[in-house]
Amino acid sequence: MPSFGIPWPEFNDGLSYNDVVLPSDSGLSLIKFYSSKHKNSAPFGGWLQRIHNGQITVDGDVVTDPNIILRVSSELVYHRLPWKEPDVPYKIEVLYEDGDMIALNKPPGMQVLSGGLFQQRTVLTQLQWHARQQSASLPGQESHPIPVHRLGRGTSGILLCAKTKLAKARLAAHFAAATSILRGNRDMTLELETKRRITKIYRAVTSGILDVDEIVINQPIGVMRYPGVAKGLYVSLASGKPALSKVTVLERDKRKNQTLVQVEIQSGRPHQIRIHLSFIGHPLLGDPLYITGGQPKFCDFELADESFAEDGGYTRPAKPVPGDCGYFLHAHQVVLPHPTTNEVIKITAPLPSMLKMMEEAG
Structure with a gap:
């Protein structure tokens, strides 16, 4: 590849x-x-x-x-002032590419867009460098690829990027369509099955043993104040925006007290899978932030902190923040209409070793 x-x-x-x-x-x-x-x-x-x-x-x-x-x-x-950003991978696999779009297999640990400590070491930076290399070797073939959605820094797998303005608009519309249906219809499942144009399937390892083979989670997701997260932390919140996740058990490992699941989401709220699985009492294995109920592990904090780091900014919060890694979540498969031909295409990202080992063991 x-x-x-x-x-x-x-x-x-x-x-x-x-x-x-x-x-x-x-x-x-x-x-x-x-x-x-x-x-x-x-x-x-x-x-x-x-x-x-x-x-x-x-x-x-x-x-x-x-x-x-x-x-x-x-x-x-x-x-x-310039600073040394934390170590992250730099190699990115290409799963699919044509003149309109490119699908990447994002490694865990790499942030998609700049923010916080990561201003250069991002997927977008590598995409821009790659496009410049291609333009230098193929004059007249200039493109400006850009991600059309996000994956959490600790999440691996499929990231779709547009190479033209038209592709960007159409791909963004596909991602927004299911969320729009959710907004207008509380009894969501049937309507989503008939109207959605994009399917996103993830693999994950949860803590504990899920005792049902399938469960649909439609808990709303909203924002709460949290140190180190300027715009607030996304959590399970009754007054939040609608969100829907369909969870299917693939393998139960009773010895390790963990479950391999497939999760299909029809909305794209930030940290949705992490929040929804923790909401039902089975947070992602290794998740440093979310616990049962879809809430953060720590809420006993002071928001006013006058300490600051070498560059004058705030020191890193002592409590976990959303960008922290350690959990097992992989964007495994996406099915969508091509942004210009409308042909249905399926893109699959190979499973990382942890998820592959569980599946083979099962």
Whole structure:
């Protein structure tokens, strides 16, 4: 199976964040502006450190005085210094490719898009590097591939990427279709079976022994406040958005007290499978975050933390966060209409060793 990937540089290129002072912010001090407008990035002391380091420019000039007063329309730039990102794989297998789309077998541990500590070491970066290499060897064949959905950093398997604007729009529409049906119909299963255009099947290993061969989970998923997750943590929540997962038992291992399951999802809520399986009392084996009930392991925390790391940002939360790995979840198969020909295609990602060993043992 073909693959691509370039080894990661030791340090990334750093980042620059731009702001323009609005009339409502005119008259604020530099430290007041950053500590209030971007408090999710760093605490007050962290922004002071960044200013004193000369990491902020005002209208092109480095400013180290945190108390200067800002004027309307001034251009501010915060320069985040280059850093060494955590180790992640860099090789990616290609499962399917044509002029419109490419399906990848994402390795566990690799983030899809940039965020947090991972700004360069992502699937998108490798895709962009690969596209540039192809363009250099095949002039006139330039493409700009981009993922049309996400997989959790610890999740392996099929990731669909579009190579044209038309393919991106149509693939995104396929993924959105089932979720739209869910939104309008609480009695979901039958309507989804007849109207959905894309099928996504996962393999997973859960803790404990599921005592039924099949179960449909339709618990809504919403957001709660959680340290280290600026936009909140997705959890099981009665007032959340509809979500549906169909779980089928493939193998029970009573000796190890774990179950191999197949999960078919007709919606795409963040961390849906992790939340739904933990909701029924069988969280993914090795999941550091979710426990029975679809809730995080730890809720006894203080949200106000004034400690900060070397770059001025917050230190990593002591409690688990969604990007932490260790669980066994694999996007195994996708069936969908091709974005331009409408021909139904089936793409399968080979099972990783843990899931393969369980299946062979069974």
